[in-house]
Amino acid sequence: MKYLExxxxxxxxxxxxxxxxxxxxxxxxxxxxxxxxxxxILRHGLDQLLPPQITLVHGPGCPxxxxxxxxxxxxxxxxxxxEVIFCSYGDMLRVPGSEKDLFRVKAEGGDVRxxxxxxxxxxxxxxxxxxxxVFFAIGFETTAPPNAMAVYQAKQMGLxxxxxxxxxxxxxxxxxAILESPYNQVQGFLAAGHVCTVMGYWEYxxxxxxxxxxxxxxxxxxxxxARGVLKVIxxxxxxxxxxxxxxxxSVRREGNQAAQRIIREVFEPCDRNWRGIGLIPKSGYRLRxxxxxxxxxxxxxxxxxxxxxxxxxxxxxxxxxxxxxxxxCPAFGTTCTPxxxxxxxxxxxxxxxxxxxxxxxxxxxxxxNPS
Amino acid sequence: xxxxxPGKIVEVWDNAFMRMGKVDFGGVTREVSLAYVxxxxxxxYVIVHVGFAISVLNEEEAQETLALLAEMGQLEEExxxxxxxxxxxxxxxxx
Ligand code: SF4
Numbered sequence: 001m002k003y004l005e006x007x008x009x010x011x012x013x014x015x016x017x018x019x020x021x022x023x024x025x026x027x028x029x030x031x032x033x034x035x036x037x038x039x040x041i042l043r044h045g046l047d048q049l050l051p052p053q054i055t056l057v058h059g060p061g062c063p064x065x066x067x068x069x070x071x072x073x074x075x076x077x078x079x080x081x082x083e084v085i086f087c088s089y090g091d092m093l094r095v096p097g098s099e100k101d102l103f104r105v106k107a108e109g110g111d112v113r114x115x116x117x118x119x120x121x122x123x124x125x126x127x128x129x130x131x132x133x134v135f136f137a138i139g140f141e142t143t144a145p146p147n148a149m150a151v152y153q154a155k156q157m158g159l160x161x162x163x164x165x166x167x168x169x170x171x172x173x174x175x176x177a178i179l180e181s182p183y184n185q186v187q188g189f190l191a192a193g194h195v196c197t198v199m200g201y202w203e204y205x206x207x208x209x210x211x212x213x214x215x216x217x218x219x220x221x222x223x224x225x226a227r228g229v230l231k232v233i234x235x236x237x238x239x240x241x242x243x244x245x246x247x248x249x250s251v252r253r254e255g256n257q258a259a260q261r262i263i264r265e266v267f268e269p270c271d272r273n274w275r276g277i278g279l280i281p282k283s284g285y286r287l288r289x290x291x292x293x294x295x296x297x298x299x300x301x302x303x304x305x306x307x308x309x310x311x312x313x314x315x316x317x318x319x320x321x322x323x324x325x326x327x328x329c330p331a332f333g334t335t336c337t338p339x340x341x342x343x344x345x346x347x348x349x350x351x352x353x354x355x356x357x358x359x360x361x362x363x364x365x366x367x368x369n370p371s
Numbered sequence: 372x373x374x375x376x377p378g379k380i381v382e383v384w385d386n387a388f389m390r391m392g393k394v395d396f397g398g399v400t401r402e403v404s405l406a407y408v409x410x411x412x413x414x415x416y417v418i419v420h421v422g423f424a425i426s427v428l429n430e431e432e433a434q435e436t437l438a439l440l441a442e443m444g445q446l447e448e449e450x451x452x453x454x455x456x457x458x459x460x461x462x463x464x465x466x
Contacts, residue, residue, distance in 0.1 A: 119404065149404070250428055
């Protein structure tokens with residue numbers, strides 16, 4: 001497949017890794033923001049091929065992981081109503097709420113449906129005029145344009161039996177929160193290629209300058225990631241802190257204007273709670289007033305009294321901010337496994353705990369046995 | 372959800388709301404919205420997320436990235452490392 005195989009070319013990746021080995025003189029800690037990149041790194045063993053001085057820590061870029069518990073519990077309460085058809089991306093179904101997950105709601109007779117695209121949910125609403133269809137609109141900037149389009153289209157069609165439960169988050173405020181944490185160890189970032197495909201990377205330029213931190217826009221294949229790491233290490237070794245684009249086949253500085261237009265039309269920035277991390281100012285989107293009719297939180301306003309209860313064992317917040325790695329969690333691989341997840345990062349296809357479990361990184365890096 | 376993979380547009384049409392396309396992901400085809408890539412044509416490669424194309428891949432830039440191979444080869448020559456041999460000897464984790 002074009003644009004895929006050539007970016008998995010092992011010889012080429014090894015050449016870049018050799019160059020990284022050659023230029024690295026000191027310990028450096030780099031964070032990849034995106035959970036998709038975390039999985040690619042572990043799947044291809046890049047973490048084990050880098051010089052031992054380089055530590056990759058994993059960022060908060062897993063939409064399923066950071067969706068706050070109170071919204072999962074709201075989703076569960078809404079999905080349990082007999083008049084509701086609840087539509088969600090598949091990953092959300094097994095994310096533990098305070099008492100149960102959406103999968104359990106489905107098993108108990110709730111009409112919970114997995115959709116591939118938010119437009120599928122709109123279609124279901126059209127086909128079921130006597131039911132209320134609620135779509136769980138989660139995600140980063142990448143899924144914001146599709147989710148915005150679903151709401152926009154529903155309004156154009158005058159669909160009344162459709163609403164979205166919005167839990168949108170955005171990357172730049174999270175980078176600021178990570179850098180301003182007193183526990184921060186991150187010295188350079190791999191920025192998420194597809195978030196930047198939508199938003200561009202101009203927003204990162206003042207951050208690189210203000211915090212003196214290199215930020216390299218990076219794709220998802222082994223070659224892309226190796227190249228992103230090389231560019232960050234080069235900057236760190238030379239004392240530079242700039243934004244570079246290592247994913248130019250998809251990303252332009254200004255991003256995708258058409259996609260940004262619909263985000264601005266439908267959403268506005270708001271403060272957002274990140275699961276395990278807490279409130280980050282202006283780090284999310286909510287529906288603008290003209291689209292408030294489609295806001296499931298308003299349509300189901302009686303749900304506001306939900307009390308949430310997080311597993312006391314889960315250290316997902318520290319994992320998501322790069323302070324700790326999954327094997328540092330006492331529950332990892334014992335009480336918390338993909339079959340019995342205690343926290344969202346063990347569920348999601350983009351969660352760091354699931355990636356460590358799946359690719360056999362069961363011990364902290366110092367004592368890691370290659371498997 | 373965020374692992375958008377590249378696919379090739381094999382068909383384009385308009386529905387009541389937007390431009391749509393059929394995209395081939397190495398044998399599996401899906402209907403996707405082309406609302407955010409108005410410039411996309413049949414034969415273009417696009418990155419797709421949850422049913423929407425978010426970018427048309429830029430052939431020139433892709434070639435430039437791959438030309439890195441040559442660039443790195445040159446570098447190795449300068450350093451006196453065998454341009455071909457060296458890389459193969461590194462123990463691998465990459466398939
Ligand atoms: S291993 Fe499980 S309990 Fe521990 S941080 Fe990850 S998701 Fe939470």
